[in-house]
Every structure is written in structure tokens, then in C-alpha cells.
Amino acid sequence: MSPDADYGRRPNPYPGKLVIVEGIDGSGKSTQLGLLAQWLRSNGHLVIFSEWNSSPIVKATTSRGKKRQLLTPLTFSLIHATDFSDRVERDIVPALKAGAIVLADRYVYTAFARDAARGVDRSWVRSLYRFAVTPTLAVYYRVPLEVALYRIMSGRPKLKWYEAGMDLGLSPDPGESYKLFQGRIQQEYERIVAEYGLATMDATQPVEVQQRALRELVRPHLHGIARDPRGETSEMRERWA
Amino acid sequence: MKRFESYGQGVPGTHLDDLSGWLIVIEGTDGVGRTTHVNRLRRHLERLGYAVAETGFTRSDLASRGIRRAKQGNTLGSNAFNLFYATDFADRLEQQIVPALRAGFVMITDRYIYSLIARAIVRGADPDWIKQVYSFALKPDAVFYLRIIADQLVPRVLADGPFDYWESGMDVPMGEDLHDSFVNYQGRIIHELDGLAREYGFHTLDATRDVDDLAEELCTRVTGHLTRKVPGAVA
Numbered sequence: 001m002s003p004d005a006d007y008g009r010r011p012n013p014y015p016g017k018l019v020i021v022e023g024i025d026g027s028g029k030s031t032q033l034g035l036l037a038q039w040l041r042s043n044g045h046l047v048i049f050s051e052w053n054s055s056p057i058v059k060a061t062t063s064r065g066k067k068r069q070l071l072t073p074l075t076f077s078l079i080h081a082t083d084f085s086d087r088v089e090r091d092i093v094p095a096l097k098a099g100a101i102v103l104a105d106r107y108v109y110t111a112f113a114r115d116a117a118r119g120v121d122r123s124w125v126r127s128l129y130r131f132a133v134t135p136t137l138a139v140y141y142r143v144p145l146e147v148a149l150y151r152i153m154s155g156r157p158k159l160k161w162y163e164a165g166m167d168l169g170l171s172p173d174p175g176e177s178y179k180l181f182q183g184r185i186q187q188e189y190e191r192i193v194a195e196y197g198l199a200t201m202d203a204t205q206p207v208e209v210q211q212r213a214l215r216e217l218v219r220p221h222l223h224g225i226a227r228d229p230r231g232e233t234s235e236m237r238e239r240w241a
Numbered sequence: 242m243k244r245f246e247s248y249g250q251g252v253p254g255t256h257l258d259d260l261s262g263w264l265i266v267i268e269g270t271d272g273v274g275r276t277t278h279v280n281r282l283r284r285h286l287e288r289l290g291y292a293v294a295e296t297g298f299t300r301s302d303l304a305s306r307g308i309r310r311a312k313q314g315n316t317l318g319s320n321a322f323n324l325f326y327a328t329d330f331a332d333r334l335e336q337q338i339v340p341a342l343r344a345g346f347v348m349i350t351d352r353y354i355y356s357l358i359a360r361a362i363v364r365g366a367d368p369d370w371i372k373q374v375y376s377f378a379l380k381p382d383a384v385f386y387l388r389i390i391a392d393q394l395v396p397r398v399l400a401d402g403p404f405d406y407w408e409s410g411m412d413v414p415m416g417e418d419l420h421d422s423f424v425n426y427q428g429r430i431i432h433e434l435d436g437l438a439r440e441y442g443f444h445t446l447d448a449t450r451d452v453d454d455l456a457e458e459l460c461t462r463v464t465g466h467l468t469r470k471v472p473g474a475v476a
Contacts (some may be wrong), residue, residue: 075331075335130370
């Protein structure tokens with residue numbers, strides 16, 4: 001299989017822009033993307049949000065597979081690719097064609113990292129996602145494992161079976177398994193950052209410092225983005241004045 | 242040497258070394274008579290004393306309901322459908338096919354990755370890509386391809402009831418009405434299967450022949466395969 005048959009060989013051919021964030025749980029990426037969305041909207045840009053694991057049709061099967069623990073590394077990988085593909089076709093590509101800025105909390109790299117952490121062949125997963133549009137900007141939130149784990153675990157989370165990586169049999173204790181699994185995912189992320197040249201963010205910095213840095217990364221790509229026809233609201237103007 | 246290997250990197254976390262049994266695939270398009278021949282083959286092999294299991298599309302515990310639901314309204318993206326079928330196949334490979342082979346069964350599968358590859362290509366998927374997606378599949382012992390041309394298919398299918406929306410490729414669609422779309426769609430599926438038949442070395446059988454003659458030849462040829470290859474034998 002030639003390397004150009006994998007994901008990432010085709011740049012985003014559409015007028016819109018695709019900005020995605022990646023990182024392990026507790027890296028603070030979702031907070032940052034939410035703040036970015038508010039800023040972009042307050043500036044009147046047409047912003048579309050796309051979340052991981054959200055195709056309405058596929059979701060029922062994914063939940064069923066998770067609840068009943070039917071998923072193996074292979075089917076876990078494929079059902080998430082199915083979900084993602086539906087979102088690409090139905091949400092992401094139409095919005096990019098319309099010239100919007102699409103923000104995605106997690107993208108193909110989440111699958112690359114999780115699936116490889118589950119023992120799925122790396123090159124197979126990369127070729128599986130070949131249909132995906134290459135992001136305009138991809139930012140990886142780098143955080144020491146202990147910091148991310150502290151952020152998640154101090155909230156006394158109810159860790160779900162697959163979220164904790166219990167299917168891998170790393171430890172019978174969900175908390176312990178979760179830590180080991182996140183560590184593996186983080187190693188995969190570091191490999192991905194190098195492989196695809198993701199921008200990196202120091203996720204231990206204060207929230208506002210990170211947000212300023214993110215806006216600077218996004219700013220060069222805002223030219224020509226479609227305007228939100230609803231315009232900016234007075235509430236937004238006040239908030240971001 | 243292992244009895245079974247996959248086309249690519251294999252099934253993650255699954256050892257293929259301890260598989261025995263036989264994996265026999267019956268391929269062919271919709272309405273060609275696969276079900277009849279699978280049933281007759283199964284009875285024939287059981288009479289000879291083999292333990293037989295079978296599987297077919299959308300029979301997975303994981304994805305069958307979801308696919309059925311997605312087919313009710315044409316609301317799932319076409320590439321997502323390709324991957325939903327791949328999920329269903331992967332679940333059946335891991336939960337039905339591999340365990341049956343491990344137990345030494347003759348596993349008859351009513352269509353395999355080839356029909357799934359063909360339907361994806363006809364809907365615009367890149368052939369190299371979809372073949373790579375299915376590269377985790379096991380190479381079967383033999384593929385018997387029940388071949389027909391679309392024009393001969395029409396009366397057979399109509400005799401069983403009206404044209405089916407999906408079997409006519411109306412999600413694409415490929416013609417002005419159900420009949421035209423059916424003929425065009427099935428013609429393209431058969432064209433892809435013909436290409437795959439050459440590429441993967443199927444045994445092609447003329448599906449328009451007398452049913453009894455065809456069943457007899459199929460049973461004889463499958464039995465020939467089983468007696469040549471002893472399960473678990475060192476080749």
C-alpha cells in the first residue's frame with residue numbers, strides 16, 4: 001500500500017475552513033474550542049460545530065455496542081469510522097462548501113490514537129480514514145499525563161467501560177486501567193503530532209493565554225469566511241467588548 | 242503453515258493459528274438463487290457428517306438493527322453505509338466465522354467481502370480504498386460465484402415480488418424508474434463481481450442452468466475441496 005493512499009494526501013478543496021482540536025481527556029481542548037467559537041461568532045463568522053460520535057443514525061449502534069460490551073478493537077474502530085463518515089458527508093463537507101468555519105472537537109487523530117492504543121494496525125486505520133478532509137488547522141493540546149488525570153479524576157468520574165480501556169484487560173481497576181490507557185493514547189498522539197505536523201499548545205498555561213494563542217493561529221485563515229446572516233447580537237457585542 | 246491467513250494485517254487481538262474448519266463462500270448478486278443453493282449445500286454436507294454453520298449480510302448482533310433502521314429512511318451518507326456494512330461484516334467475522342472455524346466447522350457464507358466491495362464501488366468508493374478496508378478478512382478456501390446477467394435476473398426477481406428499493410440501487414439512483422435503475426444497478430454490480438472473480442480467483446458457475454444440475458455441481462465441487470484439505474493439517 002503506497003503512503004499516498006492514506007489519510008491526509010488531499011488538502012481541503014473547499015472555500016470554508018476546518019479547525020480541529022485534539023488531546024487526551026482533561027487537556028482542556030473542548031473549553032478552548034468553545035471559547036474560540038464564541039469569539040468567531042461575535043465577529044459575525046458562520047460557525048458550525050461538529051462533535052465526535054454524533055451521527056444520529058449510527059449512535060444507537062455505538063451505544064448498544066458499548067452498553068452490551070459487544071465491541072472489539074476492530075468493530076470499535078469501524079463503527080466510529082462509520083459515524084465519522086456520516087458526519088463528513090452530512091455536516092462537515094456541506095458547511096465547508098458553503099464557506100463556513102467548521103470547528104471539530106476531536107477528528108481522525110482521535111481514532112488513530114485510540115485504535116492504535118487498542119492494538120489496531122496503524123497503517124490500516126490511516127487508510128480507513130482516507131475519505132476525511134484534511135483540516136486547515138489542527139491543534140494538539142499537550143499536557144502532562146498527571147495533570148490531565150488530576151483534572152479528570154478529581155471530579156470522581158464514573159468511568160465507562162471503553163472509556164477506561166477495560167476491554168484491553170490492562171487492569172481490573174477502572175481508575176488504574178484508565179490511567180494506563182490514557183498513557184498509551186498520549187504516546188500515540190506524540191507520534192501523530194510528528195507525522196502530520198500538528199500545531200501544539202502548552203495546555204498547562206492559563207486558559208486566557210491559551211485562548212489568545214489559539215486565536216492567533218486561527219486569524220490568518222479567517223479571510224473570506226462566510227458571514228452569519230443573523231449578524232452579531234448586542235449580547236455578543238457586550239460580552240466581547 | 243497456518244490453515245487461514247488474512248488479506249492484510251489480520252484481525253487485531255485474534256490469533257489465526259488455531260483455526261481449522263473450512264470457509265466456503267457463495268457469491269452472486271441479488272435474486273440469483275444463493276439462498277436455495279446455500280440451503281441445499283448445507284443439507285448435503287450435513288448428510289456427509291460435517292458440522293456446518295452459515296452467515297450472511299446484516300446478520301450481526303452488533304449492527305443488524307442499526308442497518309435495518311438506516312435503510313428505512315434514506316438518511317445515512319453513502320460512504321457511511323459502506324462502513325456500516327464493514328462493521329457488520331467485522332462483527333460476524335469475529336463472532337461467527339472465526340469461532341466456527343476454530344471449532345472445525347464448515348462455514349458457508351452467503352456472500353462475503355466481494356459483494357460488499359462491489360456495492361461500494363458502484364456507489365463511488367475508490368476500489369483500492371474499499372479493498373484495503375476489508376483487508377482484515379480471512380482468505381476463504383473457495384469462492385463459488387453464481388453468475389447471471391441483469392436481463393436474465395429481471396423475470397426471476399419479479400416472480401418473487403416487486404423490485405426492492407436497495408436492490409435497484411434507487412439510493413443512487415441509476416435510472417428513471419425502478420425497472421431501469423434495477424437493470425443498470427445490477428448490471429454494474431455484476432460487472433464489478435466479474436472483475437473481482439478474475440482478481441480473487443472465484444469458481445464461476447452459470448446461475449441460469451437447471452437448479453438441480455447446478456446444486457449437484459456445487460455440492461460435488463465443495464465436497465472436493467473439503468476432502469483435499471484436512472482441517473488443521475500441516476500443508
